[in-house]
Structures are given as structure tokens and as C-alpha cells.
Amino acid sequence: MSKVRYGTPRYLFSFILNSSRQNIPNKQTAAVLILTPQTEKVYVGETLSATLVLDTPDKPVNVIEARIVFPTDKMEVIGLSKVDSIISLWVDEPAYSNATGTITFSGGLPTPGFKGRTGKLLTVTFKVKGAGEALLNIENAAVLANDGLGTDVLVETRSAKLLLIKSLAGKEFGDIDGDGRIDLIDVSILIANWGTPKNTRADLNSDGKVNNKDLSILFANWTRK
Numbered sequence: 001m002s003k004v005r006y007g008t009p010r011y012l013f014s015f016i017l018n019s020s021r022q023n024i025p026n027k028q029t030a031a032v033l034i035l036t037p038q039t040e041k042v043y044v045g046e047t048l049s050a051t052l053v054l055d056t057p058d059k060p061v062n063v064i065e066a067r068i069v070f071p072t073d074k075m076e077v078i079g080l081s082k083v084d085s086i087i088s089l090w091v092d093e094p095a096y097s098n099a100t101g102t103i104t105f106s107g108g109l110p111t112p113g114f115k116g117r118t119g120k121l122l123t124v125t126f127k128v129k130g131a132g133e134a135l136l137n138i139e140n141a142a143v144l145a146n147d148g149l150g151t152d153v154l155v156e157t158r159s160a161k162l163l164l165i166k167s168l169a170g171k172e173f174g175d176i177d178g179d180g181r182i183d184l185i186d187v188s189i190l191i192a193n194w195g196t197p198k199n200t201r202a203d204l205n206s207d208g209k210v211n212n213k214d215l216s217i218l219f220a221n222w223t224r225k
Contacts, residue, residue, distance in 0.1 A: 073129075136159055204218060
């Protein structure tokens with residue numbers, strides 16, 4: 001009489017293992033949601049634009065949804081923009097609540113969907129109202145593949161970490177980068193914002209433009225070694 005063998009045959013175990021792996025998104029099919037800038041230093045009273053982008057270099061997708069959470073004691077939303085978004089059909093229009101500190105949206109695009117790097121979803125404009133560290137987190141997110149099955153291929157979300165700083169005054173007036181010194185780095189930032197400033201810290205006399213007057217103010221407060 002032949003002996004009865006128990007256990008899973010090797011070929012069957014290998015089949016089960018390989019089949020299960022097929023259901024797990026890998027680096028070649030993965031989608032990533034990213035809030036940019038990833039890190040930033042912003043002064044209280046200034047505004048900051050944060051853009052949510054999608055990386056899906058190998059797998060076309062057709063539906064994206066997410067919730068962005070922000071600290072209500074330090075920031076407030078003053079605007080949302082869908083300009084240049086890869087989403088063409090909105091299931092839930094982008095909306096925000098400064099009471100709960102949330103931004104939500106849901107939408108997609110018809111076949112062939114989107115495949116590529118840094119696909120823009122939406123831009124949020126914040127006003128900074130309090131100092132300290134602030135995290136912009138991505139929650140309840142999903143990115144569905146254009147595969148006819150609605151497969152969620154989202155494997156990672158990258159939140160933004162911000163440093164919110166109180167405006168400087170007095171002898172430190174002109175320290176645009178907030179390092180405690182007024183030097184060539186501050187001059188470089190000021191010149192980069194010449195004319196209509198993107199960084200309002202460079203507008204030292206608050207007249208809405210950066211010019212020789214601001215440069216004069218900066219030199220008058222220059223840090224001596």
C-alpha cells in the first residue's frame with residue numbers, strides 16, 4: 001500500500017504565491033500623490049500655494065479622490081484652483097472647510113486616462129495666521145486604474161511639512177530668509193523678487209514692489225561681523 005502524503009505540493013504553493021503577487025501594485029504600476037512644496041518656510045501673514053500632483057509613470061488611471069487636512073490654528077484656505085488639472089470630470093467639486101481643516105475632491109477623466117509624472121490635480125492657496133510646524137496630510141485617498149476593474153493602484157502619499165515663522169522686526173528687519181543675519185543670501189532673495197515680489201518678505205517697505213528702496217533698507221540693517 002502506498003503512503004498518503006499530506007501538505008501543499010510545491011507547484012501549487014508557487015502558483016498561489018505568484019497569483020497573490022499579481023494583486024499587489026509594484027513600483028512599475030504604482031501611483032503616488034504628492035503635495036508640493038514638500039518643505040517650505042513661510043512667515044505669518046504671508047500666503048502659500050500648495051499643489052497636489054500625481055505620479056503614475058507606467059499605469060494609466062482615470063479616477064482620483066483625496067482629502068487634504070491642515071491645522072486650523074495656523075492656516076486658512078483663501079482659494080482653490082482647478083486650472084490645468086488633469087481631471088476633466090468632477091464627481092465632487094473641490095471644497096474646503098476652515099472650521100474642520102479639510103479640503104476634499106473626487107473626479108476623473110475618460111479613457112485613455114492619465115499616465116505620467118507630476119499630473120496637476122488642484123492648487124490650494126493658504127494664508128498663514130500662526131507660527132510653528134504645520135503638516136498638510138493626505139487622507140482617504142484612492143487612485144483607480146483605467147483597467148476596467150477599478151483597481152486602486154495608490155501605494156504612497158507624500159505630505160508637506162511647513163515651518164511657519166513670526167515676522168521679524170527692529171534690528172532684524174531685512175532678514176528675509178530668517179537665519180538671524182542680514183547678508184548676501186538676503187540680497188540674493190531680494191534681487192530674485194525684483195519688481196513684483198513672489199516672496200512678500202522681500203518687499204521691506206510694503207509698497208507692493210521690490211526696488212532700490214528695499215535694497216537700501218536691507219543695506220542699512222546689514223549684519224556686521
